Amino acid sequence: MTTAVRTSAQWSETGEIDALTFDVSGETFALDASIVREILDLLPETIVPGARPFVGALVNFRGRIIPLADMRFAFGMARTEPTIDSRIIVVEIEFAGAPCLVGLRADKVNEVRTLARDASEPPPRVGMTWRAELVDCLIKHGDAVIIFPDLQALFDASRGKPDAEIIRYPKT
Amino acid sequence: MTANILTVDDSASMRMTTRLALSGAGYAVTEAVDGLDGLEKAKTHRFDAIITDINMPRMDGLRMIEELRRLPTQLGVPIVFLTTESDADMKARAKAAGATAWLTKPFDAAQLLKLVSKVVGK
Amino acid sequence: MSTIDPIDIFRIEAGELLEQVEQGLLDLEQRLDDREQIDAVFRGLHTLKGSGAMFGFDALAAFTHHCETAFDHVRKGHVPATLELVAAVLAARDHMRALVEHPNGDYARQEVALLDQLHAAIDIGARQISPPAQTETVAPLEDAGAPARHWRIRFALPPNSLLNGVNPLTFLDDLRELGACEIQVDASAVPPLDQLDPTALHLRWTVFLEADVCRSEIEDVFLFVMDDMTLEIDDMRGPASAEPPSATDAPPALVTPTEATTPEAKSATEANGVRARRAVESVRVPADRLDELMDRVGELVIAQSRLSQIAAAVANEELRAVSEEIENLSSELRATMMVLRMVPVGTLFERFRRLARDLQHETGKQIELVTEGESTEMDKTVIERLADPLVHIVRNSADHGLETPDERVAAGKPEVGRITLAARQSGGEVIISVSDDGRGINCERVRAKAEANGLVAPGQVLSEKEALQMIFQPGFSTAAQVTNLSGRGVGMDVVKKTIESLRGAIDVESWPGEGAEIALRIPLTLAIIDGLLVRVGAGRYVIPLAAVEECLELAPEQEARSRGRSLLSLRGSLVPFLRLREIFQTGSPPDPHQKVVVISTGAERVGLVVDQIIGDHQTVIKSMSKLHEDVETFSGATILGDGGVALILDIVNLVAAGQDQEARLRAIA
Numbered sequence: 001m002t003t004a005v006r007t008s009a010q011w012s013e014t015g016e017i018d019a020l021t022f023d024v025s026g027e028t029f030a031l032d033a034s035i036v037r038e039i040l041d042l043l044p045e046t047i048v049p050g051a052r053p054f055v056g057a058l059v060n061f062r063g064r065i066i067p068l069a070d071m072r073f074a075f076g077m078a079r080t081e082p083t084i085d086s087r088i089i090v091v092e093i094e095f096a097g098a099p100c101l102v103g104l105r106a107d108k109v110n111e112v113r114t115l116a117r118d119a120s121e122p123p124p125r126v127g128m129t130w131r132a133e134l135v136d137c138l139i140k141h142g143d144a145v146i147i148f149p150d151l152q153a154l155f156d157a158s159r160g161k162p163d164a165e166i167i168r169y170p171k172t
Numbered sequence: 173m174t175a176n177i178l179t180v181d182d183s184a185s186m187r188m189t190t191r192l193a194l195s196g197a198g199y200a201v202t203e204a205v206d207g208l209d210g211l212e213k214a215k216t217h218r219f220d221a222i223i224t225d226i227n228m229p230r231m232d233g234l235r236m237i238e239e240l241r242r243l244p245t246q247l248g249v250p251i252v253f254l255t256t257e258s259d260a261d262m263k264a265r266a267k268a269a270g271a272t273a274w275l276t277k278p279f280d281a282a283q284l285l286k287l288v289s290k291v292v293g294k
Numbered sequence: 295m296s297t298i299d300p301i302d303i304f305r306i307e308a309g310e311l312l313e314q315v316e317q318g319l320l321d322l323e324q325r326l327d328d329r330e331q332i333d334a335v336f337r338g339l340h341t342l343k344g345s346g347a348m349f350g351f352d353a354l355a356a357f358t359h360h361c362e363t364a365f366d367h368v369r370k371g372h373v374p375a376t377l378e379l380v381a382a383v384l385a386a387r388d389h390m391r392a393l394v395e396h397p398n399g400d401y402a403r404q405e406v407a408l409l410d411q412l413h414a415a416i417d418i419g420a421r422q423i424s425p426p427a428q429t430e431t432v433a434p435l436e437d438a439g440a441p442a443r444h445w446r447i448r449f450a451l452p453p454n455s456l457l458n459g460v461n462p463l464t465f466l467d468d469l470r471e472l473g474a475c476e477i478q479v480d481a482s483a484v485p486p487l488d489q490l491d492p493t494a495l496h497l498r499w500t501v502f503l504e505a506d507v508c509r510s511e512i513e514d515v516f517l518f519v520m521d522d523m524t525l526e527i528d529d530m531r532g533p534a535s536a537e538p539p540s541a542t543d544a545p546p547a548l549v550t551p552t553e554a555t556t557p558e559a560k561s562a563t564e565a566n567g568v569r570a571r572r573a574v575e576s577v578r579v580p581a582d583r584l585d586e587l588m589d590r591v592g593e594l595v596i597a598q599s600r601l602s603q604i605a606a607a608v609a610n611e612e613l614r615a616v617s618e619e620i621e622n623l624s625s626e627l628r629a630t631m632m633v634l635r636m637v638p639v640g641t642l643f644e645r646f647r648r649l650a651r652d653l654q655h656e657t658g659k660q661i662e663l664v665t666e667g668e669s670t671e672m673d674k675t676v677i678e679r680l681a682d683p684l685v686h687i688v689r690n691s692a693d694h695g696l697e698t699p700d701e702r703v704a705a706g707k708p709e710v711g712r713i714t715l716a717a718r719q720s721g722g723e724v725i726i727s728v729s730d731d732g733r734g735i736n737c738e739r740v741r742a743k744a745e746a747n748g749l750v751a752p753g754q755v756l757s758e759k760e761a762l763q764m765i766f767q768p769g770f771s772t773a774a775q776v777t778n779l780s781g782r783g784v785g786m787d788v789v790k791k792t793i794e795s796l797r798g799a800i801d802v803e804s805w806p807g808e809g810a811e812i813a814l815r816i817p818l819t820l821a822i823i824d825g826l827l828v829r830v831g832a833g834r835y836v837i838p839l840a841a842v843e844e845c846l847e848l849a850p851e852q853e854a855r856s857r858g859r860s861l862l863s864l865r866g867s868l869v870p871f872l873r874l875r876e877i878f879q880t881g882s883p884p885d886p887h888q889k890v891v892v893i894s895t896g897a898e899r900v901g902l903v904v905d906q907i908i909g910d911h912q913t914v915i916k917s918m919s920k921l922h923e924d925v926e927t928f929s930g931a932t933i934l935g936d937g938g939v940a941l942i943l944d945i946v947n948l949v950a951a952g953q954d955q956e957a958r959l960r961a962i963a
Contacts, residue, residue, distance in 0.1 A: 044937070044938050044939075046833065046931075046938065046939040046940070046941065047832075047833055047878075048922055048925055048928070048941065049833075049877065049878035049879060049925075049927070050878075050925045050926075050927055050951075051922055051924075051925045052924075055919075055921050055922065058919075058922075058931060058939050058941075059939070060933050060937055060938070060939050063589070063592075063593040063596070063933065064916075065916045065918070065919065065931045065933070065939055066919060067919045067921045067922060069921075095920050095921060096920050096923075098920060100919060100920050100921065101919075102919070102921065155921060182341070183304075183307055183341055183345050184303050184307055185300045185301070185303040185304035185307050185345055185348075185349065186344075186345055186348065188300045188303055189300045189348065189349075192300070221459075225341075227336075227337045227340050227341055228337075229337070241457070241458070247457045247493065248456055248457055248458075248459055248493070249459050250459030250460075250461070251458075251459055254344075256340070256343060256344045256347070263518070264521070267518065267519075267521070267522070270457075270458045270459075271458070272458055272459035272460055272518075273518050274518060277344040277345075277347055277348055278344075278347035278348045278355075279348070290464045290467070290468075291459065291461065291464065293461055293463065293464070
């Protein structure tokens with residue numbers, strides 16, 4: 001495949017990266033801007049029973065049916081109600097060896113920023129509420145800390161059978 | 173004016189290769205899938221050259237060349253036929269039928285273009 | 295989108311040529327003197343060799359050359375076609391396929407063996423007739439001569455050259471490319487104007503060439519026309535020309551168009567006319583482009599249905615008229631689109647002649663393969679996926695169904711067993727059946743085996759139909775010992791899975807002592823299905839209409855029953871039902887009047903309880919994202935008229951999942 005889909009931080013030779021930053025449940029995340037295909041207003045969602053909560057819904061993206069991923073499930077964050085700023089970021093990732101479009105739910109989309117590698121550090125082993133392997137790096141930007149998730153790890157982790165806790169049997 | 177070439181071959185891959193080479197060099201290309209098809213197309217249109225395979229279903233290249241030469245509109249049109257080295261007597265038979273030149277498979281685009289530009293003339 | 299690579303097209307074409315060669319060989323095996331087939335096989339091999347060389351498949355071209363040569367001898371009557379030759383070329387054909395698919399493999403040893411077999415076969419044939427007189431004498435290699443500096447070239451072309459498209463100027467151009475030329479034209483033979491035929495060529499040329507070339511290089515310029523022209527090439531340095539003077543004195547040879555083709559060429563052409571129907575002009579399009587087009591058409595249909603909704607809401611006659619027109623056009627477009635993907639199943643059936651032949655050798659049974667309904671058309675993708683299951687079923691018939699010739703004679707049957715491969719269309723389905731006139735499927739043995747494998751409880755009542763369906767259970771095999779044929783790792787359960795993935799079903803019938811029939815019922819196309827649109831909670835789902843038997847309201851007393859016994863009584867029989875609200879965990883309260891959609895999975899009937907039945911819906915199927923591949927209860931999704939998405943239920947997986955859940959619920963309770 002000639003067009004490698006970059007889903008983790010790919011620093012340029014000068015140690016910089018153009019990243020789209022967005023907010024989810026009070027945290028700021030960043031994505032390599034080159035994988036972003038489109039930013040959409042919220043769309044009607046179709047729940048997929050039996051799918052992992054992280055990719056628990058579908059949307060109709062102009063005639064294509066794409067999964068809608070919700071970072072809050074991966075990072076164990078509180079659910080927030082949609083606001084006027086809520087958006088869907090459509091990104092192209094590589095999954096099971098093929099390019100794949102996915103929507104990411106965001107509370108608010110900020111701008112594309114140039115982030116410097118000098119300001120980045122690997123995720124700490126302790127002190128984070130989420131699994132370190134899902135985070136590529138943390139980047140200090142002013143006072144804020146931006147989380148650069150490892151999308152490949154996120155989606156790969158969502159592969160396979162839904163785990164047991166998702167199926168809740170109604171008590172009789 | 174763009175020279176218009178008719179290629180007659182039952183093999184889609186051969187037609188495509190020929191077309192890519194010719195259209196890349198600025199020729200207009202019409203395709204026919206066998207001798208009968210080629211003959212039909214030549215009846216209604218005068219081409220600047222015809223490139224044909226020999227072994228084809230329905231009507232083979234030899235028969236098509238013979239028939240073509242009976243058409244008043246196709247007198248003098250250069251006809252190139254494609255052959256393989258094993259066709260020892262094919263050259264003579266195709267020539268007797270009225271072919272102008274031949275090209276041995278495998279050939280590359282440069283060989284094809286050289287021959288076509290030669291038979292079409294400048 | 296990038297352009298298509300001719301090499302990919304060649305691969306497809308090579309596959310077709312190999313099929314054609316195989317069919318020709320199999321026909322030839324029946325009638326060894328069939329000229330039409332000899333020509334067809336030769337033509338196939340010839341094209342394969344030529345195109346193979348064009349596209350860099352050198353090993354293929356080189357290997358095919360041997361077979362082509364063999365058939366060239368047959369075609370020219372030097373050797374007769376023999377069963378040995380057909381067998382050798384059939385074996386070689388399989389090797390050619392390998393060379394197309396994996397051109398870089400190391401096949402040296404196989405090729406030696408195959409070529410030995412081929413040459414042995416030719417020798418057998420050659421002994422059958424007296425060796426042909428060696429007519430082709432190898433012309434002695436002419437001395438190309440040493441390079442010289444000064445050449446005089448005199449040439450005259452046949453008078454009809456211009457009519458044959460020969461342009462004399464090209465020869466002059468080519469000579470100029472060799473070196474400096476001084477050209478003289480001799481117009482003395484041009485007749486007076488009133489006698490002049492403007493299409494005839496009367497000019498002769500003399501060219502003095504100054505170049506370091508040898509004679510053969512000059513001859514090459516005239517290669518194609520040399521036999522018919524007068525050509526003198528003199529080395530001006532030497533005292534005399536090496537050319538015999540007679541060649542120069544001879545008048546220009548006339549080439550007249552031959553009047554008619556030779557009789558056999560003519561009959562071959564006429565024979566080819568029989569195949570004319572097949573050679574209707576066609577354009578090859580990669581399947582994924584068709585899929586893309588299908589997607590667009592699907593979207594158009596969706597957009598159109600939104601337009602219809604708006605047009606219905608807005609009281610505007612003009613808008614409504616346009617909307618209706620677009621509706622008609624898009625439905626026609628969709629119908630056309632469906633037809634584009636259709637190919638006759640005959641292309642699939644042809645492969646089975648070879649299988650039957652091989653099976654005959656492997657089993658020692660005599661097998662006659664009959665095919666019916668070859669012109670029945672199906673979606674190309676579906677046909678491709680049917681190939682393996684059908685091979686398995688036919689193998690089973692030959693292995694388990696048909697008896698040995700002795701057994702057949704003892705049973706008063708003809709020695710030759712018959713396997714019939716038939717296709718026909720019935721409504722929105724194509725039914726492909728494999729039937730044989732063998733011993734039939736022994737229901738008792740199937741049952742016993744199923745019990746032994748723990749698939750059925752001893753004493754459990756099974757109808758004959760249910761018992762026969764047991765052969766599709768994983769790991770089931772009725773053969774006392776697994777034979778080379780059927781015991782190849784794929785069982786009938788794999789066949790069943792494949793058919794179900796095509797949204798098809800399998801029927802089995804058996805007549806003890808008389809034979810058996812396995813019928814595959816496959817929807818016409820994969821891309822569009824008729825579905826029943828239902829609502830469960832807030833979600834909408836499509837149930838394939840082919841699986842739906844009936845719809846009814848869930849009676850309150852049945853609704854009130856405990857979950858342990860979710861059964862409803864349907865005309866005397868008890869049908870289990872699943873509450874989709876629970877399986878999908880909608881978390882919403884049920885609608886007051888619950889509906890039941892009774893579906894059949896082929897093996898059993900199950901009721902699906904839904905909140906609302908919205909109605910029939912023709913559905914353009916979109917596959918689920920790879921990220922949802924693990925969700926097996928849905929086979930795809932579709933976009934509804936309002937832009938929303940409905941999931942399409944995979945009936946078989948859903949029922950299996952539902953039963954698992956029921957079982958676990960019972961365990962909890």
